[in-house]
Amino acid sequence: MAAITFLEAIRQAMQEEMRRDERVLLMGEDVAKYGGAFKVTQGMFEEFGPERVVNMPIAESAIVGAAIGMSMNGMLPIVEMQFIDFITCAFDQITSYAAKSRYRWGVGVPIVIRGPSSGNVHGGPFHSANPEMYFVHTPGLKVVEPATVYDAKGLLKAAIRDPDPVLYLEPKYLYRRIKDEIPADDYVVPIGKGVVRKQGKDVTVATYGNMLYVALESAQQLERDGISLEVIDLRSLLPFDEDMVMTSVKKTGRLILLHEDTLTGGLGGEIAARVADQAFLYLEAPIKRVTAPDTPVPFAPPLEEFFLPKSSDVNRVARELMAF
Numbered sequence: 001m002a003a004i005t006f007l008e009a010i011r012q013a014m015q016e017e018m019r020r021d022e023r024v025l026l027m028g029e030d031v032a033k034y035g036g037a038f039k040v041t042q043g044m045f046e047e048f049g050p051e052r053v054v055n056m057p058i059a060e061s062a063i064v065g066a067a068i069g070m071s072m073n074g075m076l077p078i079v080e081m082q083f084i085d086f087i088t089c090a091f092d093q094i095t096s097y098a099a100k101s102r103y104r105w106g107v108g109v110p111i112v113i114r115g116p117s118s119g120n121v122h123g124g125p126f127h128s129a130n131p132e133m134y135f136v137h138t139p140g141l142k143v144v145e146p147a148t149v150y151d152a153k154g155l156l157k158a159a160i161r162d163p164d165p166v167l168y169l170e171p172k173y174l175y176r177r178i179k180d181e182i183p184a185d186d187y188v189v190p191i192g193k194g195v196v197r198k199q200g201k202d203v204t205v206a207t208y209g210n211m212l213y214v215a216l217e218s219a220q221q222l223e224r225d226g227i228s229l230e231v232i233d234l235r236s237l238l239p240f241d242e243d244m245v246m247t248s249v250k251k252t253g254r255l256i257l258l259h260e261d262t263l264t265g266g267l268g269g270e271i272a273a274r275v276a277d278q279a280f281l282y283l284e285a286p287i288k289r290v291t292a293p294d295t296p297v298p299f300a301p302p303l304e305e306f307f308l309p310k311s312s313d314v315n316r317v318a319r320e321l322m323a324f
Helices: 006-020 044-048 062-070 084-098 103-105 131-138 149-161 212-224 242-252 267-278 303-305 312-322
Strands: 023-027 053-055 076-080 112-117 140-145 166-171 195-198 203-209 229-233 234-240 255-262 286-290
Touching: 006 023, 006 044, 006 149, 006 166, 006 203, 006 242, 023 044, 044 053, 062 076, 062 084, 084 112, 084 131, 084 166, 112 149, 131 166, 131 267, 140 149, 149 166, 166 212, 195 212, 195 242, 203 242, 203 312, 212 229, 212 255, 212 312, 229 242, 234 267, 242 255, 242 267, 255 267, 255 312, 267 286, 286 312
Parallel strands: 023 053, 023 076, 076 112, 112 166, 140 166, 203 229, 203 255, 255 286
Antiparallel strands: 140 234, 195 229
């Protein structure tokens, strides 16, 4: 079996689900004949036609609003944001309507909102967002962010089949940079379950998205110094795999929370609070966060490189924890 890219795994997931269930459709800006800004939907218009691969106006609130209405009438819409930054234009539709529908009157809104997120591609402050925490704070939503080719396909399939709204964040830096062979058979990656990517005994690093590869690089570097990192890929941010995090922290006694999102209000703070509450007596050192600073994402490549967390940052903090 030939290896495929992260991007191709996303396309495969949508194609297979659209073939499996005629209620699934794709809608967004330039998703039809053009194939989307990153060509994720290339070829899908030709297979499924204009009623199931639908170009929409540049109005994210209208796109999501239409998708909510479609879902309440039996359809299963996938909404593509051309860049995930623009999701804030549909904030009211997502948080006030899609997220609360089941709670308010028992009707689920089975939509998926997906799109390219994160930085390291020199997109600047309007095309490099990490908006997950706006939505992790919202009951009724699920938020996922895959970091591997296998998960890109399996998590998207799970999201499409979920009876409630799911935000599916795609680290665009990975689109064409990673390849892997994945099963030909149908599979899903369950929402809410993380995975240990590397076993270790000294320090737990919990992360997701692009930062998984920073954590694995750091683990390789620190191994030479006799420091063993256990690397956790959360995959699902809401809900996140709390049991997996607690089990790892109880084993290592030290925790680094690594994410590309900014420090204040980031997911690391929430996980840190829960670990302090449930596993405090197992800790050998303070919980540490390695994140981006509290600024917009810079456009200039040297500034963006400075802004993003690096393996050297993880190495430094891990050594501090071991010396505590």
